[in-house]
Amino acid sequence: MATTLAVEPSSRPPFVKKLARRLEVRMILLAIAIAACLSVLSPYFLTHSNIFNMLDQSVVIGIIAVGMTFVILTGGIDLSVGSVAGLTGIILGLAVQQMPIVPAIAVAVAAGAFIGLISGLLINVFGLAAFVVTLGVMAIARSLAYIFSGQTAISNIPDSMQNIVYTSVFGIPSNVLFLLVLYALAWAYLTYTKGGRTIYAVGSNKEAARAAGLNTLFYSVLPYVLASALSAVAVTFSIAQLLSADPLMGNALELDAIAAVVIGGASLYGGRGSMIGTLIGVFIMVMIRNGLNLMGVSPFWQGTAIGTIIIVALLAERLVSSRVNR
Amino acid sequence: MSLAAFDRSPELVTAPLLTMRGITKTFDRTRALQGADFELREGEIHGLLGANGAGKSTLSKVISGHHAFDEGEMIYRGREIRLRGTRDALNIGIAIVMQETSLVPDLTVLENIFLPELGRPGRLNYGALRQRGEEILESLGQQDSLPFDWDVRRLSSAQKQLVEIAKALGVQAKLLIFDEPTASLSPGEVERLFDVMARLRDSGRGLVFVSHRLEEVFAITDRVTVLREGRTVMSARETGDLTQAELIRAMVGSELGAIYARNEEAPEIGGAIALEVKHISALPIVRDVSFSVRKGEILGLGGLVGAGRSETAEAIFGLRPRSGGEVLLDGKPLKGNSPKTAIRAGLGFVAEDRRTQNIIPDLSVKENLLIAHLGAHRGFFCGYGARAKRVDELLAKLGLPGDRLLDASMLNFSGGMQQKIIIARWLLLEPSVLILDEPTKGVDIGTRASIYAMLRDIAAEGVAVVVISSDFEELLGLSDRVVVVSDGRSIADLPSAMLDEEKLTLLAAPRTSMARNTALLNDLTREHGGAGFWALIEDDSLICLNAVVSDPALDPGFRAGEARRLSETRLPNALAQRHGAFVAEAGGGRTTLVVPMTSPRGHDLGWVGLTLKEGGTLPAPETIKSRIDTMAATL
Numbered sequence: 001m002a003t004t005l006a007v008e009p010s011s012r013p014p015f016v017k018k019l020a021r022r023l024e025v026r027m028i029l030l031a032i033a034i035a036a037c038l039s040v041l042s043p044y045f046l047t048h049s050n051i052f053n054m055l056d057q058s059v060v061i062g063i064i065a066v067g068m069t070f071v072i073l074t075g076g077i078d079l080s081v082g083s084v085a086g087l088t089g090i091i092l093g094l095a096v097q098q099m100p101i102v103p104a105i106a107v108a109v110a111a112g113a114f115i116g117l118i119s120g121l122l123i124n125v126f127g128l129a130a131f132v133v134t135l136g137v138m139a140i141a142r143s144l145a146y147i148f149s150g151q152t153a154i155s156n157i158p159d160s161m162q163n164i165v166y167t168s169v170f171g172i173p174s175n176v177l178f179l180l181v182l183y184a185l186a187w188a189y190l191t192y193t194k195g196g197r198t199i200y201a202v203g204s205n206k207e208a209a210r211a212a213g214l215n216t217l218f219y220s221v222l223p224y225v226l227a228s229a230l231s232a233v234a235v236t237f238s239i240a241q242l243l244s245a246d247p248l249m250g251n252a253l254e255l256d257a258i259a260a261v262v263i264g265g266a267s268l269y270g271g272r273g274s275m276i277g278t279l280i281g282v283f284i285m286v287m288i289r290n291g292l293n294l295m296g297v298s299p300f301w302q303g304t305a306i307g308t309i310i311i312v313a314l315l316a317e318r319l320v321s322s323r324v325n326r
Numbered sequence: 327m328s329l330a331a332f333d334r335s336p337e338l339v340t341a342p343l344l345t346m347r348g349i350t351k352t353f354d355r356t357r358a359l360q361g362a363d364f365e366l367r368e369g370e371i372h373g374l375l376g377a378n379g380a381g382k383s384t385l386s387k388v389i390s391g392h393h394a395f396d397e398g399e400m401i402y403r404g405r406e407i408r409l410r411g412t413r414d415a416l417n418i419g420i421a422i423v424m425q426e427t428s429l430v431p432d433l434t435v436l437e438n439i440f441l442p443e444l445g446r447p448g449r450l451n452y453g454a455l456r457q458r459g460e461e462i463l464e465s466l467g468q469q470d471s472l473p474f475d476w477d478v479r480r481l482s483s484a485q486k487q488l489v490e491i492a493k494a495l496g497v498q499a500k501l502l503i504f505d506e507p508t509a510s511l512s513p514g515e516v517e518r519l520f521d522v523m524a525r526l527r528d529s530g531r532g533l534v535f536v537s538h539r540l541e542e543v544f545a546i547t548d549r550v551t552v553l554r555e556g557r558t559v560m561s562a563r564e565t566g567d568l569t570q571a572e573l574i575r576a577m578v579g580s581e582l583g584a585i586y587a588r589n590e591e592a593p594e595i596g597g598a599i600a601l602e603v604k605h606i607s608a609l610p611i612v613r614d615v616s617f618s619v620r621k622g623e624i625l626g627l628g629g630l631v632g633a634g635r636s637e638t639a640e641a642i643f644g645l646r647p648r649s650g651g652e653v654l655l656d657g658k659p660l661k662g663n664s665p666k667t668a669i670r671a672g673l674g675f676v677a678e679d680r681r682t683q684n685i686i687p688d689l690s691v692k693e694n695l696l697i698a699h700l701g702a703h704r705g706f707f708c709g710y711g712a713r714a715k716r717v718d719e720l721l722a723k724l725g726l727p728g729d730r731l732l733d734a735s736m737l738n739f740s741g742g743m744q745q746k747i748i749i750a751r752w753l754l755l756e757p758s759v760l761i762l763d764e765p766t767k768g769v770d771i772g773t774r775a776s777i778y779a780m781l782r783d784i785a786a787e788g789v790a791v792v793v794i795s796s797d798f799e800e801l802l803g804l805s806d807r808v809v810v811v812s813d814g815r816s817i818a819d820l821p822s823a824m825l826d827e828e829k830l831t832l833l834a835a836p837r838t839s840m841a842r843n844t845a846l847l848n849d850l851t852r853e854h855g856g857a858g859f860w861a862l863i864e865d866d867s868l869i870c871l872n873a874v875v876s877d878p879a880l881d882p883g884f885r886a887g888e889a890r891r892l893s894e895t896r897l898p899n900a901l902a903q904r905h906g907a908f909v910a911e912a913g914g915g916r917t918t919l920v921v922p923m924t925s926p927r928g929h930d931l932g933w934v935g936l937t938l939k940e941g942g943t944l945p946a947p948e949t950i951k952s953r954i955d956t957m958a959a960t961l
Contacts, residue, residue, distance in 0.1 A: 193707050194700055197689075201697060204688035211645060211677055211684070212751070213669040213701025271688035 023265040026320060027280040030313060034284060038291035045294055052173070054283075054290050059175045061256050062282045063234035065264075066186050067227030068257040069278045073190070074223050075203040075270025076130040080119065081231045081257060083141035085250030088112045088232035090145045093154035093245030101161060109232040115141065116228030120221030138254070145247040153246040157239060164240040175237050187275035195219060203270025259310055260285045265317075284313070342401075343368045343501055343532040344389065349398035350556075351384055358384040359395070360556040366501065371523060371533040373547035373565065375540075377577050377774075381556040382536050386503045389534065390422035391415030403500075416442060421494030422503040428493075429486060431479040438478050439492045462495045463488075465529070466522045483632060484515040491522060502526060503534040508542060509796060510631040512835040514958075517925055520546050538577075538797070540570055552576040597621030599657070600790035601642075601673075601759040606651030606662075608641035613814035614651075619759065619790040624781065626805030626822065627794045629834045634814040635794045636678050639761045643675040644668045656758055669702045674752030676745075678763040678794075684748045685736045691747060692717075692732035698751045713754060720750050724780065742773025749780065760784060761792040766800065778804055798827040810834055810887070818887030820869065829862050829869055832932060833887075840872055846957045847874040847934075854945060856880045856916075856938040860923070863901060863933050866892050871932060880916050880937045897937060904933065906951070908944050915940055921951045923958045931958055 039046040064081050071078045088108040095104035115137060122133045167174040190196035198219040201209035210216045231250065239245050264281030266273025288309055292302050344366040351359040359381045366372050376382040387393045388400075391409035400407055402418060409415050412422075422428075429438050437444065439462070440455050456474060463469050472481075472488060481489065487507060494502050504523070508516045523546060527533055535547055543550060544565060552560035552573065560576040602618040611634045619625045627635045640646035641662060642653050648662040655671045662668075665675070677683035686694055693700075695717060696710055703709045721727075724746055736744055745765060752760055765781070766774045781804065785791045795801045801808060802822045810818040810833045818833050825833075847858035857880045859873040868891075870884045883896035892901045900909040900918035910917040920935040934954050938944060 194703060194705065194709075197693065197700060197708060200688060201686050201700075204686045205682070207682060208677075208684050208686050209697070211643075211665055211675065212686075212697040213664075213666040214697070215666065271686075 023317075023321070024274065024276045024280065026317065027263070027265060027277055027284075030317070031280050031284050031287070034287055034291075038287060038294075042291060042294040045291060050290070050294070052176075054286050055176045055179075056173065057290065058282050058286045059179050059237050060234045061253065061260060061285065062179045062279065063182060063230050063237070064227075064250075064253055064257040065260045065278050065282050066182055066275070067223065067230040068254075068261050069186070069264070069266060069273055069275060070190075070199060070223035071130075071227050072258070072261050072266045072268060073199050073203045073270060073273050074220050075206070075268075076123065076220070076223065077134065077258070077268070078116075078119070078224060078227045079131065079134040079254050080115070080137040080141055081227055082250040082253035082255075083138040083145070084112055084115050084228045085231040085235040085238075085253060086145040086247055087115075087141040087148070088228075089235035089239055089245045089249045090149045090154065090247055092232070092236060092239060093157060094148065096157060096161070097154075101158065105232075105236050108236065109229050112232030113225050113229040116225035117221065119228070120224030123224070124217055124220040142247075149245070149247040151247065153244050155244040157243045157245065159243065161240040161243060165237060175240075178237075183275050183279050190275060195222070199223065200271055203272075205271070256285055263310060263313060341368070341404075342366065343403060345399075345401040346385075346389070347399050347401075349385065349388060349400070350396045351381075351388060351393060352396055358556055359388070361398070361558075362553060362556060363558040363561055364389075364551055365562050366532045366534060367549075368500075368532050369527055369530045370548040371527050371535050371546055372562070373543040373550040374534055374536045374553070375538065375543060375550060375573065375577055376553035377538065380553040380577070382553050383505060384556075385553065386422065386505050386534060386536050389415075389501070390420060390503055392422075416497050416499075419498055419500035420503075421497065421499035421501070422505060423487065423490040423494060423507060424505050429478050429489060432477060434475055434477055435472050435481070435489055436474040438489050439496050441493060442497050458496070459492065462492045465495070466491065466525055468518075468522065483510040484512075484518070487511075487519065488522070491526075499531070501532045501534070503536065505536045506538075507535075508537065508539065512630075513831060513931070514835075514925060516542070540573055543573070544570070554578075597623070597788065597790075600655070601792070602654040602657075603638075603642060604652045604654070606638070606641055606653060607649045607814075608637055608646045609649045611637040611814050612641055612646075615811060615814070615816040616651075617809040617816055617819060619792055621758070621788045621790050622785050623807065624785050624791045624793060624805045626801040626808040627792060627811055628798065628801050628808050628830055629811040631796055633811045633834065635811050636763050637814075638811065639675060639763055639792070639794060640677075642668070643673060643761065645675075645677075666701055669698060669755065669757075672755075672758035674698065674755065674757035674760040676748055676752065676760070676762040676765060678767065680741065680744055680748065680768065685744060687735065687737055689736075690732060691734050691736055691739075694736050695732075695747055695751050695754065699754055702755055716754055720753055724750055725776070726750070740773070741768040742777065745769055745773075745777060746780070749777070749784075753784065757789060759790045759792065761794070763794045764796065765793060766795070766797070774800075798830045802827065802830065812840075818869075820887075820889050824867065824869065824889050832862060832871060833869070842957055843872050843934075844874060846953065847872065850936055850950065850953070851876040854936065854938055855942075856936060857882055858937070859884070859935045861933055861935065863892070863904070866902075868892055868895065868901060877939070880939065882918075882935070882937055897935070900935065900937075906947055908938070908947065910940055917944065919944075919947055919950060921947065921954060923954050925958055 044050055064085065068078060068081065088111050091111050092104055092108035095107045119133050119137050122128050123130045165173065165175045169177050190199065198209065198214045201214055202216050202219055206216055235249055238249055260281035261273065261278050262268065263284055264273065264277030266277065288306055289302065292305055297305060342365050346362065346364040349359050349362045362381060362385050364385060374382045374386065384393065388395045391412040391414050394409065407418070430441065436455055436459055439459050443450065459474060460469065463472060468488060472485060478486060478489060507519060511519060523533055537543055547565045549562050550560065550565050550568060550573065551558060551562050554577060597620045599618050600621045603616055605614050605616050607613050615638045617625065627638070629635050637646060641648045644662050644664045644667055653660045653662060655673060660668060660671050686697060689697070696713060699713055700708060726746060736747065766777055769777060781791055781793065793801065793804055802825055805822050808820055808822050808825060808830070809816050810830065812834055843860050847860070851858050851874050856877050857873070857875040859882055860871045862869045862871065867889060868884065869889045870886055872886050873882065873884065875881050881896065884890045892898050895901060897911055897918045899911050900920050903909050904920045906921060908917045908919045916937050917940045918935055918937040920933050923931040923934050925931055936950060
């Protein structure tokens with residue numbers, strides 16, 4: 001074919017601008033800026049022990065944010081992850097009375113996966129709104145958590161559970177290592193596998209993805225299964241630390257997870273977002289909370305502070321991105 | 327097609343109603359309008375013409391307030407205005423009649439006509455509304471043609487359009503825009519619409535008529551403005567002073583001709599049947615469609631908008647559940663349960679709407695190119711590496727720039743480029759059948775020619791190509807054979823060499839008009855015995871539109887949807903003579919009356935024939951003729 005087409009001229013942007021176009025780069029800069037502010041405000045902030053403390057605090061919200069990223073990438077939302085963490089925590093607490101630790105964890109994770117499967121099918125087969133379905137599941141899971149636990153915390157958890165958290169591998173606590181490995185795997189899955197690319201495609205344009213022969217139903221349901229199963233994994237780390245399973249565990253965790261994913265640059269309409277972005281989002285959330293605690297800000301004021309910082313950060317990001325992408 | 331010219335009233339030529347100068351409008355990075363000028367007078371019908379993607383729809387949507395323009399000026403009734411939305415436009419009397427998009431299907435006709443009033447505070451007086459509705463219809467000469475209490479859902483396309491027009495008059499519109507109003511109408515309905523439009527013009531309103539059907543432009547417009555690539559290239563010329571060739575040159579920028587040029591060494595289309603569709607249905611839209619395509623052949627699926635062509639393609643491809651029938655791909659039955667099955671069996675499908683059905687905006691061009699591969703691929707990873715070489719080859723072959731293209735976003739490219747990438751997505755899989763729904767929609771004229779060439783090359787490599795297009799000229803220029811779909815049924819299968827746009831329009835007419843014709847033929851054959859038919863006759867060939875046979879001995883030798891040479895039929899004498907009297911055939915036994923059918927406006931609608939036994943009492947030809955004319959008036 002002889003005809004060639006003129007492509008719109010693409011001016012080669014300078015390296016810095018190109019770098020600034022990557023959202024992750026901008027988020028890392030934001031995280032560094034926040035860290036710098038907090039280290040000025042509190043001399044304790046950048047100490048070795050506080051950094052490890054913050055990494056430790058990132059584990060539970062970080063694990064949940066992985067599942068949430070998958071769900072949000074497909075254009076969905078899962079409000080039930082916090083309550084599912086509470087319910088599966090109680091299931092783990094009860095199971096561990098009956099059987100060894102590893103099978104008990106498996107039972108809890110399987111229960112989580114099952115709940116996610118139900119939500120995913122209701123949303124994608126019956127066409128109900130994700131917001132409403134997961135809102136319902138959120139209420140049901142929390143209620144069942146209270147009923148199964150008999151309204152009190154289960155505290156006779158075997159001490160050996162602590163090994164999950166406090167074993168050190170190459171000087172890194174096992175829970176932090178787990179988090180980092182999980183992010184690496186999730187990133188590789190989303191970047192290099194058919195399933196990962198399908199999840200992006202489904203969130204970006206489900207109809208076109210289906211017309212291209214992708215299995216849109218399977219990969220629309222999978223994220224919900226993953227999100228709920230990972231809630232059970234996350235609560236396992238909490239229980240291992242506290243040696244107690246409380247029906248209130250994971251309360252409002254879904255909001256922190258959604259905030260972290262969105263700060264990490266994901267679009268709530270789906271199709272856009274990354275594991276690296278989410279990890280930075282998690283760190284930003286944890287840093288802000290930690291910094292406010294260090295400064296002795298009243299817990300009642302912390303909600304106001306965090307909410308304001310999130311909104312201002314996203315607003316700033318919106319303004320910056322419209323500049324660099326021009 | 328020669329539609330009768332409507333009377334024009336020169337004394338109504340007055341001051342401009344609307345003047346637009348230097349209008350620009352950019353979407354994302356596409357410059358849809360780059361300095362368009364337009365002037366509309368009161369009491370005129372002004373044709374707004376252009377090829378696909380020339381910006382005529384954008385300009386009409388700027389006038390109607392759907393889009394705000396970037397630069398330029400818009401002067402309406404002497405005042406400079408800037409519309410912030412359609413509500414602003416409606417308030418000052420500008421309304422657009424779109425294709426069934428602005429109606430609420432679950433409200434009644436009356437409620438839809440007065441929809442803007444439903445938003446006002448206070449109680450509605452339905453009695454008064456009904457009276458005003460009747461007055462509006464009367465002013466259009468269409469009294470009693472709309473059932474006010476029906477839900478709009480139940481109306482035909484033409485009736486819905488009338489509701490839209492009435493709705494515009496309900497808000498006292500001075501300026502009405504008709505955006506491709508005839509795309510889903512039968513020829514009779516088109517004439518009725520033109521009648522309504524002529525009345526609107528005579529009442530002093532200004533009408534913008536957006537179309538690419540030239541014969542309609544000549545039939546109804548007073549002046550014409552032509553857009554090309556977002557600019558006005560012919561400004562407000564009197565229609566009467568123009569020739570068709572001039573208009574085409576203005577629209578295309580060069581002589582057309584070469585655009586559909588075929589390779590002289592046309593590949594032999596004797597290949598094996600690649601795709602065979604047998605009586606498939608996907609209710610309620612697709613009822614009974616059958617056709618087959620050979621390797622190396624380009625088959626056109628023609629018909630009106632809404633006839634069920636896209637839905638047929640979706641049913642074949644597994645995007646729409648099939649309720650019956652069978653699809654054979656290379657002789658093997660294809661289950662219609664998912665696109666994945668279809669793709670793995672060797673089928674490719676470029677859906678009609680690029681933005682919503684084909685492009686995945688958040689993935690790069692490279693991944694968009696490989697997405698169908700991903701759908702067909704079995705394995706945990708993507709397997710992109712295995713296709714890398716073929717991707718490079720394809721890009722080179724299609725004249726797409728290589729590396730630079732791959733990381734960019736699809737949305738940065740022009741419609742034509744996007745379409746090439748989407749077609750390439752399927753070529754990568756080396757399909758045996760490729761179905762394309764409106765492949766040149768929103769593609770500029772220059773790129774259209776290269777897409778046609780691309781489709782021919784694909785066919786020459788032995789792929790069976792099925793093209794769906796509402797542009798009959800394109801359909802006939804591109805395909806070797808055309809299957810006409812009407813109301814969800816395939817009703818004709820003819821070589822394109824036998825057809826022209828006019829014949830295709832008649833063949834594609836909705837079944838409602840065919841039903842009236844069938845009723846007449848039934849009546850005639852019941853009363854007199856014998857056989858009746860409706861056919862187009864030109865030179866020595868005939869295309870049968872409809873046939874009713876009550877006496878098998880008098881079968882004319884052709885059925886609806888078939889084409890014959892006159893000498894191959896069983897009534898060669900009568901068909902050749904056609905002089906308004908019964909003509910006996912040489913073999914004896916039968917005698918046939920063939921009379922022309924014309925619409926009240928003199929529009930040629932073909933011929934109606936009645937074959938009877940020779941020797942019986944024959945009815946007077948005049949009575950038959952008058953019954954046919956009465957029927958023609960209702961088509």
